[in-house]
Amino acid sequence: MKEIKDIIRAFDAAQQEGKQTALATVVHLQGSAYRRPGARMLVTIDGKLTGAISGGCLEGDALRKAQLAMVQKKPMLVTYDTTDDDDNTLGVGLGCNGIISILIEPIDQAEENNPVNLLKLYTNKRQAAVLVTLFSLNKRLKQPGTCLLYTGEMLHLHSAMQSSIPASLKEHAMQVIGQKKSAFTHYPDSNLTAFVEYLHLPVSLLVFGAGNDSIPMVQMASLLGWETTVVDGRGNYANRERFPAVSNLIVAKPEEAVQNLQADERTVAALMTHNYNYDIAILRQLLYLPVPYIAVLGPHKKMQKMLEELRATGVHLDDARLNKIFGPAGLDIGTETSEEIALSIIAEIQAVLAKRQGTFLRNKNVSIHAPETVEPLINTPQ
Numbered sequence: 280m281k282e283i284k285d286i287i288r289a290f291d292a293a294q295q296e297g298k299q300t301a302l303a304t305v306v307h308l309q310g311s312a313y314r315r316p317g318a319r320m321l322v323t324i325d326g327k328l329t330g331a332i333s334g335g336c337l338e339g340d341a342l343r344k345a346q347l348a349m350v351q352k353k354p355m356l357v358t359y360d361t362t363d364d365d366d367n368t369l370g371v372g373l374g375c376n377g378i379i380s381i382l383i384e385p386i387d388q389a390e391e392n393n394p395v396n397l398l399k400l401y402t403n404k405r406q407a408a409v410l411v412t413l414f415s416l417n418k419r420l421k422q423p424g425t426c427l428l429y430t431g432e433m434l435h436l437h438s439a440m441q442s443s444i445p446a447s448l449k450e451h452a453m454q455v456i457g458q459k460k461s462a463f464t465h466y467p468d469s470n471l472t473a474f475v476e477y478l479h480l481p482v483s484l485l486v487f488g489a490g491n492d493s494i495p496m497v498q499m500a501s502l503l504g505w506e507t508t509v510v511d512g513r514g515n516y517a518n519r520e521r522f523p524a525v526s527n528l529i530v531a532k533p534e535e536a537v538q539n540l541q542a543d544e545r546t547v548a549a550l551m552t553h554n555y556n557y558d559i560a561i562l563r564q565l566l567y568l569p570v571p572y573i574a575v576l577g578p579h580k581k582m583q584k585m586l587e588e589l590r591a592t593g594v595h596l597d598d599a600r601l602n603k604i605f606g607p608a609g610l611d612i613g614t615e616t617s618e619e620i621a622l623s624i625i626a627e628i629q630a631v632l633a634k635r636q637g638t639f640l641r642n643k644n645v646s647i648h649a650p651e652t653v654e655p656l657i658n659t660p661q
Contacts, residue, residue: 280481281504282330283398286321289329290386290395299324300386302430304425305332306474307463310362310377317461317476321395322383324349326535332381345383354384354422356414361396383412384424386639392437394425401478405506405541406430408478409452413440415471423471431456435466480545481506482632485570487536487561489516492617496549497525499625510536533560542568543654547628549574559585563592564602572631574624575606582606610637624632626657 286302293300303317313334320330322336322345328338333532337359359379384391392400395555401408408430413423426444429452436444451464455475462474462489482505486493496509501524508527511517517530529536533556548565550573558575562585562586565573575582582604590596608631609623630637 280402280479281502283506284402284405285317286330287395287399287402289321289323289327293321293323293327294388299349300395301343302351302385302386302425303332303341303381303383304411304412305379306356306382307380307416308377312377312379313379316474322346322349323606336535337379337381341381341383348383350494352385354382354414354424356416356418358381358416358418376398376400380414380416382412382422382424384422390438392428392435396563397425397428397435397437400428400435401430405480405483406432407456407480409456410476411448411452412474412476413444413471414474416467417470420470429453429456443564448475451475476505480543482628483508483541483546484628485540485542485548486551487511487548487558488553489513489521490551490553491516492620493549493551494521495618496551496621496624497522499621501525503625508540510540510561511552512536528545532555533564536561537568538565542570544569544571545632545660546570547572547574547632549576549624551576553580555585559588562604563589563594566594566604571603572628573604573606574608574627575604576608576620578607584635603605605631609653 290300298411301322303320303322305314305316308316314332318332320328320332322328322342324346326342327330328342332338332341341357344355344357361377361379384394386395397410400466401410408428410425412425412602413426414420426437426440427449445466448464451473452475455462455477459477461477461543462475465476466473484500484505486496487510489509493509493530497509500507506526507524508529509517509522509525510529510531512530513534514530517528519528522528548570550561551560562575575585588594608627609620610627612623614620614623626637
């Protein structure tokens, strides 16, 4: 989400300065690479880059290709083969072992539903969406580009492509938003492939407690592009001077704090008030919301006391509710300072949302990226 928002800001700035732009998107990958399908980079005609499509090794060449695409005013597909061991090829030294296909699309500012404007529609409100990009691995063929955004409520189409979009592609976009997993669809008759990309809801972090240790937590979450909310009963703590990067600030008693908060599958919470009564009052309310993660600071004894008290007051703690409580909170990385504690909790949240264990990557015997991240090609008739 942060990369998308950075690209939108850079695009708006380029528009104000009258500069041409192009969007480079990783649309297909065979093997391994630093970035996966869906990674994006905005390029301005004068060479400014926002976002990334690799670890830095492909950006220079992609910049030159993007400038050419802007001059020619048509999308192009660029393929980088990093599997070749020949010292004279681009593949050497990249540290990857894959074939990366990048679609470069000059942005037509006059087109209402150009690729960047479709991304804007996705970010305008808290929603999941599906973005569809059509391309052909045969680089000699026309590259249609980003053609539609589906939010579950509305379908937004690139006007110049409406007549050429297969009807089944719209249906597949609806399936992907239900499955919450990106996929590819291949159309043999036209030799086109659709990257049907699932765009998640942004992470929303609710931090209860505006003490000094909450400051690095909000700063790190904001750096990741997460939406952040700080809640505390003390107005002299919960203020913009102390939390300039926070999305929302709420000053409220515990019984009022959760009432106006919206929670969903990508909402996580951290209880950091250091006030036992405030924390347990908040925890009691959060257990009935669809949040997948609740961090509780403090030792095991505090956590056990809270659970016993909740049970004694009639709260049914089944496995589903217990599994979303993480107390003591954070990954075991040897923390001491508030910054280190924030890092361990942020990392634990990321692991929970990604359904990972937070282990050492060197101990994995399989690919770093789960093979099911993007579904394989599905042949779909036009």
